[in-house]
Amino acid sequence: MKYISTRGQAPELTFEDAMLTGLARDGGLYVPSEIPQMSHEEIAALAGLSYEETAYRVMRPFVGDSFTDEEFRAIIDRTYAGFGHAARAPLKQLSPNHFLLELFHGPTLAFKDFAMQLIGQLFQTALERRGDRVTIAGATSGDTGSAAMEAFRGLSNVDVFILYPHGRVSEVQRRQMTTPQDANVHALAVDGDFDDCQARVKDMFNDFDFRDGVKLAGVNSINIARVLAQVVYYFSAAVSLGAPGRKVSFTVPTGNFGDIFAGFIAKQMGLPIDQLVVATNQNDILHRCLSGEGYYKGETKPSVSPSMDIQVSSNFERALFYAYGQDAGAVAQLMDELANGGFDVSQGAMQALADTYASGRASEEETLATIKSEVAASGELLCPHGAVGVKVANEHRKADVPMITLATAHPAKFPAAVEDACGIHPPLPPRMADLYERSERVTRISSDLATLEAHFRKNIAN
Numbered sequence: 301m302k303y304i305s306t307r308g309q310a311p312e313l314t315f316e317d318a319m320l321t322g323l324a325r326d327g328g329l330y331v332p333s334e335i336p337q338m339s340h341e342e343i344a345a346l347a348g349l350s351y352e353e354t355a356y357r358v359m360r361p362f363v364g365d366s367f368t369d370e371e372f373r374a375i376i377d378r379t380y381a382g383f384g385h386a387a388r389a390p391l392k393q394l395s396p397n398h399f400l401l402e403l404f405h406g407p408t409l410a411f412k413d414f415a416m417q418l419i420g421q422l423f424q425t426a427l428e429r430r431g432d433r434v435t436i437a438g439a440t441s442g443d444t445g446s447a448a449m450e451a452f453r454g455l456s457n458v459d460v461f462i463l464y465p466h467g468r469v470s471e472v473q474r475r476q477m478t479t480p481q482d483a484n485v486h487a488l489a490v491d492g493d494f495d496d497c498q499a500r501v502k503d504m505f506n507d508f509d510f511r512d513g514v515k516l517a518g519v520n521s522i523n524i525a526r527v528l529a530q531v532v533y534y535f536s537a538a539v540s541l542g543a544p545g546r547k548v549s550f551t552v553p554t555g556n557f558g559d560i561f562a563g564f565i566a567k568q569m570g571l572p573i574d575q576l577v578v579a580t581n582q583n584d585i586l587h588r589c590l591s592g593e594g595y596y597k598g599e600t601k602p603s604v605s606p607s608m609d610i611q612v613s614s615n616f617e618r619a620l621f622y623a624y625g626q627d628a629g630a631v632a633q634l635m636d637e638l639a640n641g642g643f644d645v646s647q648g649a650m651q652a653l654a655d656t657y658a659s660g661r662a663s664e665e666e667t668l669a670t671i672k673s674e675v676a677a678s679g680e681l682l683c684p685h686g687a688v689g690v691k692v693a694n695e696h697r698k699a700d701v702p703m704i705t706l707a708t709a710h711p712a713k714f715p716a717a718v719e720d721a722c723g724i725h726p727p728l729p730p731r732m733a734d735l736y737e738r739s740e741r742v743t744r745i746s747s748d749l750a751t752l753e754a755h756f757r758k759n760i761a762n
């Protein structure tokens with residue numbers, strides 16, 4: 301199994317190298333050279349298996365020779381051991397044929413733990429074997445950062461620097477990033493918005509002197525290993541509801557397009573997915589693009605669902621790569637146009653996107669109203685991201701196909717918005733109840749590239 305860049309100008313890599321590299325050297329994103337298939341029988345055989353066994357069977361073909369069977373099994377077992385629910389990704393019913401996939405039982409209460417905990421274990425195993433170290437740079441709109449710090453803290457061969465937009469993450473998100481005391485994890489509060497943070501991380505990767513000097517690695521949602529980890533719960537959820545004998549649909553609260561793209565991979569592998577619905581908040585560039593309006597950047601407007609407050613959606617490049625029939629030249633051209641504000645999608649590619657994805661948006665009022673109405677209807681307390689999903693899912697449901705909405709974070713990560721919406725204060729799970737008493741450690745820093753690079757060089761601990 302080889303991995304190729306969406307822009308066609310970077311070397312083909314193994315799974316391990318693609319994972320350790322993150323962003324390809326031509327600025328593109330790695331995708332598998334071909335997507336492995338699972339037969340009807342192989343999918344049916346997942347029924348009743350543990351999450352770990354499902355994860356092993358779904359991901360094994362993507363990993364190739366990078367890890368042995370035994371190594372990979374042991375890694376998966378360690379990955380999910382710290383989750384607070386035996387099913388790892390349990391389904392809850394909201395209404396007839398509408399289900400919530402709870403992806404917030406990991407250590408930082410958001411779905412990012414599914415992939416990040418796995419990456420932590422994969423990096424550790426690979427780096428120890430190589431006798432090597434890396435510096436991880438990540439941009440976060442809130443949840444990636446804490447998930448990465450939690451996954452890598454205390455490891456001896458990794459430093460983690462996380463850039464988050466100062467003042468634009470929730471207090472729980474901030475505290476989850478600023479309270480780990482391990483010397484190898486570094487929280488940076490950047491003066492700017494999430495797109496600035498993401499752009500600076502990309503700039504660092506494109507500064508080859510710096511990149512090679514500090515051995516930069518990326519674990520943002522562009523990392524192909526993260527996408528693959530997220531493919532697993534599409535299978536576990538669908539099989540619980542009768543797949544492959546029956547089609548299911550998914551609605552995914554979307555920001556950087558990593559989670560929903562994992563759904564696309566699941567579908568390409570053979571999982572019978574009817575609709576894959578992209579749900580956006582008021583930052584709706586993806587919904588506008590999928591509605592045929594082209595992909596043009598606007599201003600990011602802070603919302604009650606901050607983990608989806610972005611304009612440039614990194615993983616959308618992968619969706620475009622497949623929509624353009626794997627034409628890397630066409631993708632490279634679009635990304636050049638994006639640097640100058642945006643691009644129109646060709647008619648053929650638009651058709652391919654429409655065949656794969658549906659979309660919708662939720663305004664701030666609609667998001668809060670959905671939290672209120674859902675707790676009244678089913679007793680489920682949604683986080684604002686899940687509420688965006690439920691609102692859009694309700695617009696796409698069909699009577700004869702189960703709809704699964706991804707609940708991407710625990711409501712207690714966004715207590716102010718939830719309380720505003722419905723008057724209920726969502727408590728933190730007991731294992732995190734002392735978060736507000738822990739002391740914080742953070743550096744406020746400008747979004748200037750040279751300043752950031754100097755800070756990295758000076759503070760690497762390992």
Ligand SMILES: *Cc1c(COP(=O)(O)O)cnc(C)c1O
Nearest residue numbers: 443555556557558559607708709
């Ligand atoms: C990251 C995140 C999202 C968006 O996921 P993408 O893979 O970036 O599309 C949605 N909800 C929550 C809670 C998140 O943390």
